[in-house]
Amino acid sequence: MEAARAARERRRxxxxxxxxxxxxxxxxxxxxxxxxxxxxxxxxxxxxLQLVVAGFALAFGLALIPAGRLGDLRSRKRMLIIGVVLFTxxxxxxxxxxxxxxxxxxxIAQGVAAGIQMPQVLGIIQQLFQGDDRARAFGTFGAxxxxxxxxxxxxxxxxxxxxxxxxxxxxxFWMNVPLGIAAALLAMRFxxxxxxxxxxxxxxxxxxxxxxxxxxxxxxxxxxxxTGGPEDDPRRWLWLLLFAGAAAGLxxxxxxxxxxxxxxxxxxRLFSIASYRNGLLVVTAYYAGLPALFLLTTLFLQQGLxxxxxxxxxxxxxxxxxxxxxxWLGGRLIGRYGRRVVLVGLVVALGGTGLIAAASxxxxxxxxxxxxxxxxxxxxxxxxxxxxxxxxxxLAEVPLPDAGLAGxxxxxxxxxxxxxxxxxVLSVFLGTLARRSPVTGESAAYHxxxxxxxxxxxxxxxxxxxxxxxxxxxxxxxxx
Numbered sequence: 399m400e401a402a403r404a405a406r407e408r409r410r411x412x413x414x415x416x417x418x419x420x421x422x423x424x425x426x427x428x429x430x431x432x433x434x435x436x437x438x439x440x441x442x443x444x445x446x447l448q449l450v451v452a453g454f455a456l457a458f459g460l461a462l463i464p465a466g467r468l469g470d471l472r473s474r475k476r477m478l479i480i481g482v483v484l485f486t487x488x489x490x491x492x493x494x495x496x497x498x499x500x501x502x503x504x505x506i507a508q509g510v511a512a513g514i515q516m517p518q519v520l521g522i523i524q525q526l527f528q529g530d531d532r533a534r535a536f537g538t539f540g541a542x543x544x545x546x547x548x549x550x551x552x553x554x555x556x557x558x559x560x561x562x563x564x565x566x567x568x569x570x571f572w573m574n575v576p577l578g579i580a581a582a583l584l585a586m587r588f589x590x591x592x593x594x595x596x597x598x599x600x601x602x603x604x605x606x607x608x609x610x611x612x613x614x615x616x617x618x619x620x621x622x623x624x625t626g627g628p629e630d631d632p633r634r635w636l637w638l639l640l641f642a643g644a645a646a647g648l649x650x651x652x653x654x655x656x657x658x659x660x661x662x663x664x665x666x667r668l669f670s671i672a673s674y675r676n677g678l679l680v681v682t683a684y685y686a687g688l689p690a691l692f693l694l695t696t697l698f699l700q701q702g703l704x705x706x707x708x709x710x711x712x713x714x715x716x717x718x719x720x721x722x723x724x725x726w727l728g729g730r731l732i733g734r735y736g737r738r739v740v741l742v743g744l745v746v747a748l749g750g751t752g753l754i755a756a757a758s759x760x761x762x763x764x765x766x767x768x769x770x771x772x773x774x775x776x777x778x779x780x781x782x783x784x785x786x787x788x789x790x791x792x793l794a795e796v797p798l799p800d801a802g803l804a805g806x807x808x809x810x811x812x813x814x815x816x817x818x819x820x821x822x823v824l825s826v827f828l829g830t831l832a833r834r835s836p837v838t839g840e841s842a843a844y845h846x847x848x849x850x851x852x853x854x855x856x857x858x859x860x861x862x863x864x865x866x867x868x869x870x871x872x873x874x875x876x877x878x
Contacts, residue, residue: 408526410588412535415519417581418482419539420546422512425489425574426454427550429505430693431711432558432567434700439564440498444828445629449502451693452622452817454509459813460614461513464607466521466806467663470799471602474518474525475589479582481515486578493571513809520789520805522589524798530733533790537729540786541722547688548718548778551696555711566707603655606663609648616641618814621821630825668796668804676869677792680740682811683862684747684784686819687855691751691777693820694827694851695770702844703763713771717778724782732787737870740791743783744863748856750777755852758845784862791869819858827851 433447442450469477488507495501519539527535557573558566620634652662669675692714699710724743731739753776757769789808796804827847834843 407588407590411522411526411590412538414581414584414588415522416539416542417584418478418515419519420542421482421574421577421581422485422516423543423546424550424553425485425508425512425570426458427547427689427692428554428557428570428711429454429550429567430689431551431554431696431700431707432570433693433697435558435563435567435707436498436501439567440495440501442498443629445623446498446502448622448624448821448824450498450505452618452820453502454505454512455813455816455820456615456618456622457506457509458513458516459618459810459817460611461510462517462806462809462813463610463614464663465514466517466809467661468602469518469521471661474521475585475591478515478518478522478589479585481511481513481518482578482582482585485511485515486575486582487511489571489574489578493568493575513813516809517806520793520809524793524796524805526590533732534729536786536790536793537726537732538786540729540789541725541782543725543785545718545722548692548714548721548774551692551711551714552708552718553711555706555708559706559708603652603661603663606648606652606655609644609651610664612644613641613648614810614814616644618817621818624821624825664807665800668800668807671795672872673795673869674792674804676865676872677788678808678811679865680744680788680862680869681785681792681808682815683865684744684788684859685812685815686822687751687858687862688781688819689816690819690823690851690858691754691855694823694848694855695754697827698758698844698848699767699770702841702848703766705767709767713767714774716771717774717781720775720778721782721785724779725786726782728783728787729790732790737791737866739783739787741863741866741870743780743787744859744866746780747777747784748780748859748863750774750780751852751856751859753777755849755856758848758852819855822858823851823854826854 429451433451436442436450437447465477465481485508488504488511491504492501492508495504523535523539524532554567554570557569560566561569616637620637623634624630648664649666652664652666655662656665656667695713696707696710699705699713700707728739728743750773753773754770757773758766760766760769792808793804827850830847830850831843834846837843838846
């Protein structure tokens with residue numbers, strides 16, 4: 399009876415974690431399809447649109463590690479509830495925003511809230527499950543993330559179709575309000591108590607937190623400010639000098655902090671765990687390509703081929719279905735095949751992205767969306783074998799007291815990768831469009847921009863493949 403009750407409580411807590419993760423990832427991906435509508439409604443410039451998408455990722459990444467450490471030290475349940483409440487309020491502000499400037503501010507607030515709640519999700523899953531059960535839980539989590547990432551554009555397009563081309567984008571944010579309220583109430587009722595206090599670590603590393611914030615902002619900001627247009631200021635890259643200095647100071651401070659027997663905001667000892675370090679590199683490089691792929695596709699289909707947002711978003715549904723299936727399967731294969739699962743997934747995902755580029759060259763415009771949707775199946779089959787198996791491998795050797803911090807770092811990797819990838823790919827897309835339109839005409843220019851943007855996406859994903867090969871080689875050397 400006691401075991402059955404404990405299992406039921408774990409399932410309920412896990413369901414709440416999945417609900418919060420779904421709400422967060424949906425918001426991250428569905429806004430991409432609303433970019434043209436926001437541009438038209440609020441008369442936004444390219445740099446402002448970039449901040450709507452990448453500014454969320456910047457704030458998300460900035461909040462993750464301090465929030466994850468606070469959850470480890472104090473209460474993951476309490477931090478998750480705080481994050482959900484703030485996320486709900488920020489969503490309402492986004493929906494009500496009368497100008498693009500206020501929308502950017504509200505999106506940054508949303509990103510901070512998302513950065514508070516997401517590390518608690520990963521830490522609680524680590525807390526609830528062990529061994530093979532944990533691998534299966536992360537498989538389900540990965541399937542959910544894959545579904546939410548790929549279904550977001552379709553859902554966003556549907557809401558725009560319902561709400562109208564001018565203000566339909568506001569419905570994407572109003573949707574979060576009742577869902578956020580429900581998630582907060584369920585979290586209060588079903589999430590387990592937190593045992594982080596038992597480890598006796600209650601100090602907060604304020605200096606480390608400040609240096610980490612400066613490092614994160616100065617790394618991501620030049621990429622967030624990159625649009626590919628003539629307004630880009632080359633001096634933005636000077637921020638990387640500040641990043642180098644702040645990162646060096648952070649590492650030195652954290653080493654001294656650990657020697658004093660205190661709990662750092664960023665425990666550099668985690669990077670000595672090879673499986674964790676390699677997994678972090680893989681996920682950062684992969685997420686430099688994945689969100690950019692969906693953004694490119696929706697822009698090409700809407701602005702290049704003239705598809706309504708709802709149909710442009712629906713093209714990614716095959717990806718979602720395929721990724722959900724292989725993510726669930728990957729959670730069961732990872733114990734048997736290990737790192738090879740991630741490697742195979744990356745190869746298939748790269749092949750699927752290449753097929754998307756090939757599909758766009760079909761001479762009949764009406765056929766192109768269908769061919770891209772078919773190619774999305776292949777990309778999704780590979781993508782599902784990357785995210786959740788890599789997450790399981792990366793966290794497998796991390797001590798439970800550091801689960802929230804380690805999970806936060808993987809999320810930071812995703813957000814840094816997203817900001818970098820979106821900036822690089824969008825600048826290639828927009829730059830090509832600006833150069834080719836006067837020469838080839840708008841239709842041909844959109845196609846050329848899409849192809850070159852996909853080429854940049856493939857290069858970014860190929861970096862993840864290289865890191866995965868290194869990880870596989872390390873695993874074989876260790877086994878030998």
